[in-house]
Amino acid sequence: MLIFTPMKKTILLLAAGLLTLSCVDKAYDLGRLEGGQIAVGDDESEFAAPLVTVTVLLDDIHDSQGSLQEMLDEADIWLPSELPGGVDYVDFQRLYADDAYLAEVTGALVDEMGHDAAKVDKVADLVWRCYKDDFLKPLGLEGIPVDKAQFTTLFVDRFTASEALREQTEATARKFLILLQVSDLDYQLGAIDLGEALDMLTANLDPEGTPDPRNTLSIKGKVESTLPLSMRLSPVFTPTGLEIAPFAIAPGTTTELTPTRIYTEDLRALAEANDLAIHVPVELQRYYPGRALDARPISIRLSLHKTGALNL
Amino acid sequence: MKRIPIYIIALLAAATAAAQNPTTYFMEGSTLRMQYNPAFAPHRGYFNVPGAGGVQVGVNSSLTLDNLLYPRDGRLVTLFDASVPTSEALRNIRDKNTLTAGTRVNLLGFGSYTRNRKHFWSFDLNLHASATLNIPGKLVEFVKRGTDGSIRDLGISVETYADAGFSYSFPLLDDKLYIGAKAKVLVGLGRAKLTFDRMDVTLHDDRWAVDTYATLDANIPEAEINYRYDEEGRPYFELSDIRMKGFKPTGYGFAVDLGATYNVLPDLQVSLSVTDLGFIDWDKENNIRGHSEEHVEYTGITVENDMTVASPDFSFDDLLRFRPDDSQMKTRMLQATLNAGAEYYLWDHRVGFGLLYQARFHHFTTLHSVTGSVNFSPVRWFTLAASYTRTTRCGGSFGLALNLCPSWINFFIATDLATAKFTPQYIPVRQRTMNVTFGLGFPLGPKGQRTQK
Numbered sequence: 021m022l023i024f025t026p027m028k029k030t031i032l033l034l035a036a037g038l039l040t041l042s043c044v045d046k047a048y049d050l051g052r053l054e055g056g057q058i059a060v061g062d063d064e065s066e067f068a069a070p071l072v073t074v075t076v077l078l079d080d081i082h083d084s085q086g087s088l089q090e091m092l093d094e095a096d097i098w099l100p101s102e103l104p105g106g107v108d109y110v111d112f113q114r115l116y117a118d119d120a121y122l123a124e125v126t127g128a129l130v131d132e133m134g135h136d137a138a139k140v141d142k143v144a145d146l147v148w149r150c151y152k153d154d155f156l157k158p159l160g161l162e163g164i165p166v167d168k169a170q171f172t173t174l175f176v177d178r179f180t181a182s183e184a185l186r187e188q189t190e191a192t193a194r195k196f197l198i199l200l201q202v203s204d205l206d207y208q209l210g211a212i213d214l215g216e217a218l219d220m221l222t223a224n225l226d227p228e229g230t231p232d233p234r235n236t237l238s239i240k241g242k243v244e245s246t247l248p249l250s251m252r253l254s255p256v257f258t259p260t261g262l263e264i265a266p267f268a269i270a271p272g273t274t275t276e277l278t279p280t281r282i283y284t285e286d287l288r289a290l291a292e293a294n295d296l297a298i299h300v301p302v303e304l305q306r307y308y309p310g311r312a313l314d315a316r317p318i319s320i321r322l323s324l325h326k327t328g329a330l331n332l
Numbered sequence: 333m334k335r336i337p338i339y340i341i342a343l344l345a346a347a348t349a350a351a352q353n354p355t356t357y358f359m360e361g362s363t364l365r366m367q368y369n370p371a372f373a374p375h376r377g378y379f380n381v382p383g384a385g386g387v388q389v390g391v392n393s394s395l396t397l398d399n400l401l402y403p404r405d406g407r408l409v410t411l412f413d414a415s416v417p418t419s420e421a422l423r424n425i426r427d428k429n430t431l432t433a434g435t436r437v438n439l440l441g442f443g444s445y446t447r448n449r450k451h452f453w454s455f456d457l458n459l460h461a462s463a464t465l466n467i468p469g470k471l472v473e474f475v476k477r478g479t480d481g482s483i484r485d486l487g488i489s490v491e492t493y494a495d496a497g498f499s500y501s502f503p504l505l506d507d508k509l510y511i512g513a514k515a516k517v518l519v520g521l522g523r524a525k526l527t528f529d530r531m532d533v534t535l536h537d538d539r540w541a542v543d544t545y546a547t548l549d550a551n552i553p554e555a556e557i558n559y560r561y562d563e564e565g566r567p568y569f570e571l572s573d574i575r576m577k578g579f580k581p582t583g584y585g586f587a588v589d590l591g592a593t594y595n596v597l598p599d600l601q602v603s604l605s606v607t608d609l610g611f612i613d614w615d616k617e618n619n620i621r622g623h624s625e626e627h628v629e630y631t632g633i634t635v636e637n638d639m640t641v642a643s644p645d646f647s648f649d650d651l652l653r654f655r656p657d658d659s660q661m662k663t664r665m666l667q668a669t670l671n672a673g674a675e676y677y678l679w680d681h682r683v684g685f686g687l688l689y690q691a692r693f694h695h696f697t698t699l700h701s702v703t704g705s706v707n708f709s710p711v712r713w714f715t716l717a718a719s720y721t722r723t724t725r726c727g728g729s730f731g732l733a734l735n736l737c738p739s740w741i742n743f744f745i746a747t748d749l750a751t752a753k754f755t756p757q758y759i760p761v762r763q764r765t766m767n768v769t770f771g772l773g774f775p776l777g778p779k780g781q782r783t784q785k
Contacts, residue, residue, distance in 0.1 A: 043753055043754070044753075044754050044755070044756055044758075045753050045754065045755065045761055046756060047403035047408070048397065048398070048401060048403065048408060048754075048755040048756075048759075048761050049408065049755060049756045049757075050401075050408070050755050050756070050757050050759065051756070051757075052406075052407060052408045053401065053408045053409075053410075054407050054408065054409055057413055057414045057415075058410070058412040058413060058414075058475075059412065059413065059414035059475075060474070060475050060476075060478045061418075061476070061477060061478025062414070062417060062418045062476065062477075062478070064418075065477070065478040067478060067535055068535075068536065068537030069535075069537065069540055069630065069632070070537060070538050070539060070540070070630065070631050070632030071632045071633070072632055072633045072634075072635070073538070073631075073632060073633070073634045073635070074635045074636075075634075075635065075636040075637075077636075077637065207635045207640070208635075208640055209633045209635065209640055210633070210640050212632070212633055214630070215630065216648060217540065217630060224414070240537075321537075321538065322632075323537040323538070323632070325537075329414050329478065330478065331414065
């Protein structure tokens with residue numbers, strides 16, 4: 021007992037000391053530990069994920085009559101070398117809607133042909149190939165067999181003197197230019213398999229109408245073009261109907277697309293469609309004659325942009 | 333609401349341990365002290381209570397619990413939770429974050445002085461388990477910032493083995509120098525090391541990609557793998573495909589503890605030792621090796637030349653799909669420890685001041701620590717020690733130890749949790765180290781004549 025007494029006192033003293041010095045923090049009760057929303061990044065983060073990259077080939081762009089190459093080759097002939105207003109482009113929208121502008125363009129063509137033999141030769145050759153029947157009457161060749169050499173020689177010789185020939189030339193140029201259009205572009209995409217990224221991108225999106233949203237999803241993109249055309253494109257995904265905000269592209273430039281905000285259901289619809297396609301209506305804006313054509317003139321890269329954290 | 337099962341927490345808390353409580357180094361006369369230095373000896377012979385003669389559990393981490401868990405609106409969440417701001421979560425994260433932990437349980441132990449009462453021998457049988465977890469700071473940074481990540485050496489290593497050791501110490505130089513050595517036969521019970529040597533994460537607008545290279549090297553008793561086969565007929569396995577058919581040792585080895593003490597002055601003793609200097613040959617038969625080299629990439633849909641190329645499924649399922657490698661017999665060094673100490677006594681050996689340097693060599697890192705100690709021993713069978721330990725990357729901790737060895741019992745208890753703030757589960761909240769040691773035994777045989785009192 022003599023031995024035990026001081027030991028007991030010491031242990032009690034030690035225990036009391038430990039209790040005094042240490043404490044339990046219930047805020048750290050491991051029984052209440054939650055996996056919670058494990059997130060990659062935070063409210064300030066922005067993530068971009070690839071969606072679709074379309075390389076538009078020159079042969080993909082055409083109208084019902086022929087390829088873009090053929091269209092522009094002919095346009096180069098029907099357009100005067102010096103364009104109205106001293107600019108280096110022709111404005112398609114004005115050609116379609118502004119008769120005075122159209123008359124100015126075709127008038128400049130006829131004027132140029134009046135003093136530029138080479139231009140007349142080119143038009144004569146084009147007319148022989150594509151519009152011969154329309155010019156037989158002004159050339160006085162109705163019902164008369166004629167070969168190319170005879171036709172073009174007569175066209176060149178009579179162009180300056182024949183008012184009817186000039187009028188027919190101007191009318192043919194006008195008809196061609198106002199019908200200058202290209203068909204819409206269509207690409208089959210199949211299925212977008214976002215895998216586990218789908219849930220990561222959509223897990224915490226703020227609903228539509230949320231003021232000052234932090235967790236948003238948008239489709240953004242970049243379009244690079246080397247075409248000598250400026251165009252307005254309005255892509256739409258089918259069959260989901262998801263529309264990308266229309267955008268314009270200009271020659272030799274990279275265009276950043278205006279973000280198109282989308283929501284969970286939009287992305288799920290894209291990811292779950294097995295026959296996804298993208299339809300791109302094309303509206304020609306301007307043509308810059310005299311520039312070379314690239315075989316792969318347009319690259320459209322669409323990506324998903326997520327603001328805020330990615331929830332795992 | 334996802335709740336993390338409490339047993340996982342308990343497993344993490346218990347399985348991650350490497351246990352040497354530095355405060356106990358200065359408990360003169362305790363039977364535990366010999367594990368630091370075989371030149372030490374208790375006051376007299378002993379017989380430990382089987383299974384309770386010396387139980388040590390310890391954790392050393394470069395992070396505290398409140399660096400990893402955050403109270404939020406009545407909940408407790410991890411640092412990866414969206415509610416924890418990036419700056420707050422990364423504040424305490426370093427390039428290399430390690431958690432080393434271990435436990436040592438004395439299953440059987442006894443020892444005695446020889447007739448001259450200066451030579452001491454002992455035998456003990458111990459069970460060891462240790463684990464080292466390495467969390468690269470880049471991993472946490474990637475998750476919290478959401479930027480590209482180039483993560484290296486994410487890994488965990490665990491090892492269990494038993495040792496049976498015989499120790500002998502004796503004096504030289506007119507009792508000023510004591511030399512001790514312990515020879516240990518080791519029996520490997522199991523080990524595993526899983527390392528992601530490389531994990532590169534790319535999150536660009538044209539490409540999301542994860543590149544990984546992981547290796548698994550394990551010795552699991554009576555292991556059997558249920559292989560799966562891919563489309564090309566090549567075998568692979570996942571961790572869940574490994575089964576244990578039975579139990580038998582998977583390796584054998586040998587180790588020594590070497591130590592010396594020297595009384596520079598009558599009241600000044602210095603000590604030096606290297607413990608666990610040895611190896612285990614892990615056998616080939618139960619060795620499982622595999623590697624996983626995976627590239628997961630999502631690039632969206634590419635349309636060109638009327639060809640539509642869809643990106644493969646962006647799934648992480650394959651990242652732990654291991655291709656089997658040839659089994660090997662592996663010789664692995666133990667996680668050795670270097671101890672260098674000095675003690676100075678005052679007041680007729682009743683008060684002592686101690687200084688201890690330790691270097692512990694773990695798989696992913698080496699931990700260095702310095703401990704300063706004040707020891708109070710009013711009578712020979714009673715020692716109370718208080719210490720402060722500073723460990724590289726693990727911060728500091730205050731420790732207390734008590735050794736009682738009257739003529740009928742040996743009892744010691746030590747902890748460095750005395751001043752800690754705890755979770756209700758008694759895990760320290762703000763302390764990077766956690767060591768708890770206790771032992772119970774009975775004195776046996778004649779008293780030694782080493783101590784100066």
